[in-house]
Amino acid sequence: MRKLISSGSKFESEIGYSRAVVDGEWIFVSGTTGFDYATMKISEDVAEQADQTFRNIKAAMEQAGFSLADIMRVHYLFPDAKDFEPCWPVFKKYLGDIRPAATMFVAGLADPRMKIEIEVTAKKRG
Numbered sequence: 001m002r003k004l005i006s007s008g009s010k011f012e013s014e015i016g017y018s019r020a021v022v023d024g025e026w027i028f029v030s031g032t033t034g035f036d037y038a039t040m041k042i043s044e045d046v047a048e049q050a051d052q053t054f055r056n057i058k059a060a061m062e063q064a065g066f067s068l069a070d071i072m073r074v075h076y077l078f079p080d081a082k083d084f085e086p087c088w089p090v091f092k093k094y095l096g097d098i099r100p101a102a103t104m105f106v107a108g109l110a111d112p113r114m115k116i117e118i119e120v121t122a123k124k125r126g
Contacts, residue, residue, distance in 0.1 A: 005064050007056060009037045019060045025124040027066050031077065031117040032056045033109070046083040046115040050090040053118045058094075061122065069098055070122035076104045077117040087116060 005020035005027075006012055012019060020029040034049025035042045037056065043049050058068055074095065078084055084104055095102075100120070109117055 003064065005060050007037050007060055009035070010040070019056075020064060022064045022066075025126075027061060027064055027070070027122045027124075029057055029060055029120045029122070031075075031119045032060070033111075033114045033117050035114075042113050044113075047086050047090055049114070049116050050087040050118070051093075053116060054090065054094040057118060057120055061120075066122055066124055068094060070124055071095065071098055071100045071120050072123050073101045073121040074103075075119040076102065077107050077109065077119070078104065079107065079109050079112075079115065081106050083115050 001024065003022040004018040005022065007019040009019065011017075017030055019032070020027050032053050033042070033056075034052040035056075036052060043052065054068075061067060061070070076084070076087075076091075
């Protein structure tokens, strides 16, 4: 059964996508950034953006009945490769015990204020 999850971000309705899509025991979380969706503000610090991004991902996953522990794969996108290493402590904080498959990409993002975008795929543990 397919279920659409929304964070309430204006981007979802304006662009036409969901924060996450659940299909059975799988959840696919869209590329998520460090915006605080309640205020639509974003920190200038990449590590703070990474932390907020994981809070946004966690909220979407919990709304769907999943937890971060269910994450199987993570994709990190950075406009600037030098910002990857400063985020390692944040990645460890949220995923250190989970240790999903991970890939880091360098790519331009839609808004120059965004320094990181994270996408995850998870499967509910049985």
